[in-house]
Amino acid sequence: xxxxxxxxxxxxxxxxxxxxxxxxxxxxxxxxxxxxxxxxxxxxxxxxxxxxxxxxxxxxxxxxxxxxxxxxxxxxxxxxxxxxxxxxxxxxxxxxxxxxxxxxxxxxxxxxxxxxxxxxxxxxxxxxxxxxxxxxxxxxxxxxxxxxxxxxxxxxxxxxxxxxxxxxxxxxxxxxxxxxxxxxxxxxxxxxxxxxxxxxxxxxxxxxxxxxxxxxxxxxxxx
Numbered sequence: 207x208x209x210x211x212x213x214x215x216x217x218x219x220x221x222x223x224x225x226x227x228x229x230x231x232x233x234x235x236x237x238x239x240x241x242x243x244x245x246x247x248x249x250x251x252x253x254x255x256x257x258x259x260x261x262x263x264x265x266x267x268x269x270x271x272x273x274x275x276x277x278x279x280x281x282x283x284x285x286x287x288x289x290x291x292x293x294x295x296x297x298x299x300x301x302x303x304x305x306x307x308x309x310x311x312x313x314x315x316x317x318x319x320x321x322x323x324x325x326x327x328x329x330x331x332x333x334x335x336x337x338x339x340x341x342x343x344x345x346x347x348x349x350x351x352x353x354x355x356x357x358x359x360x361x362x363x364x365x366x367x368x369x370x371x372x373x374x375x376x377x378x379x380x381x382x383x384x385x386x387x388x389x390x391x392x393x394x395x396x397x398x399x400x401x402x403x404x405x406x407x408x409x410x411x412x413x414x415x416x417x418x419x420x421x422x423x424x425x426x427x428x429x
Contacts (some may be wrong), residue, residue, distance in 0.1 A: 207320045207363065209237050210425040212400035214408040221250050222373060222420040223257035229269050236272065238264045239422045240314035241330060241371055244304060252303040256294055256310045263290050272318060280321050284358050287316075287325065291356060309355055313371040315424070317363065324348055325358040331377060335368035335386060342386040365426050366391070372421035379411040379419070391425065400425060 215224045222243040229236045240260055244252025263286075272279040291312070298304035313330030316323045324332050326348045336343045347369075348357050368391050370376075377385070388407040394400045400423055408419040 207235065207317075207365065208427040209235055209317060210397050210400060210427060211237065211239070212397055212404045212423045213421070214401075214404050215420045216408070216412070216417075221253075222418055223250070223253040224420055224422060225257045225261050226422055227261065227264055231270050231273050234273050234319050235317075236269060236319075237315070237317040237424065239317075239371055239424060240312065241373065241420060241422065243311040243329060243373055243418065244298075245308050245310075246305065252298050252310050255298060255301075255303060256291075256312070259294050259297075260290065260314075263287075276318050276321055280316075280318060280323055280360055283316055284323055284360065287323070287358065288356070291325075311373065312356075313373070315369060315371065317424070320363045320426075321360065322363050322369075323358060323360050325356065327356045329373045329375070331372060331374055333370045333372075333377065333385070335370060335389060335391060336366070337368075337386055337391045342383070344382050344386055363426050367426050369424040369426075370421060371424075373418055375416050376408075376411060376419055376421055379414055379416050380407055384410075389423065394425075 211226055213224055213226055222241050225240050227238045242253040242256040311328030311330045313332055314325045324347055326332060332347050333344050334347045368389055389403050394403045404423050411419040
C-alpha cells in the first residue's frame with residue numbers, strides 16, 4: 207500500500223497544530239498524521255505541546271520492528287498511545303496550559319501498510335472519502351468516545367480512498383457534497399494536486415469567517 211498526503215495549516219491565534227510523518231521500510235510505508243487543538247487563551251500552546259510530544263514519541267519508536275508483526279504492533283501502539291495522551295493531559299494541566307477537564311482536541315491516524323489506528327477527541331474528526339465508480343461517499347470512521355472522551359479504533363484500508371483529518375468546523379462549514387467535489391479523488395492523483403484542492407477548500411471556509419481550517423488529507427494507492 208502506498209500513501210499520498212497533503213496538508214493545510216494557517217498560523218494564527220489559537221491555531222490547530224499539525225504533524226505529518228512518513229516512514230518507509232523496504233516496500234512498506236507507515237504514516238503518522240495528527241492535529242491537536244487546545245482550548246482557551248493558551249489553546250495554541252496546549253495544542254502545540256501535545257503535537258510536539260506525540261512527534262517525539264513517534265520518533266522514539268523502533269519503527270522497523272513494527273513491520274515484522276503488524277497485527278501485534280497495532281495493538282501495542284494503541285495501548286501505548288492511550289498512556290502517552292493521558293500523561294500529556296496531566297502535564298498540560300500541571301503546567302497551567304490547560305485547566306481541569308479542558309482536554310485538547312485530537313484527530314490522528316497511524317497507518318501501517320493496509321492497517322490503521324484512528325483516534326479522536328473533542329472537536330477532532332476523521333472522514334473516509336470514496337468516490338470510486340462515480341458514487342461519492344463520505345462518513346466519519348470514528349464511533350462514540352470511551353470514558354474520558356478519547357476514542358481509538360483499528361481497521362483495514364482499501365486502495366483508492368481518502369482520509370480527511372480536521373476539526374468539526376471544517377465539515378460543518380464545507381459539507382458532504384462540497385468536500386467530495388473539492389477533493390476530487392479521481393482527479394487529484396498527485397500530492398501537488400491534493401495540496402491545491404485541500405487549500406482551495408480551506409480558503410473557502412476562511413472566507414466564511416472560520417479561522418481554524420487546518421486539515422490533513424491522506425490517499426491510499428496500490429502503487
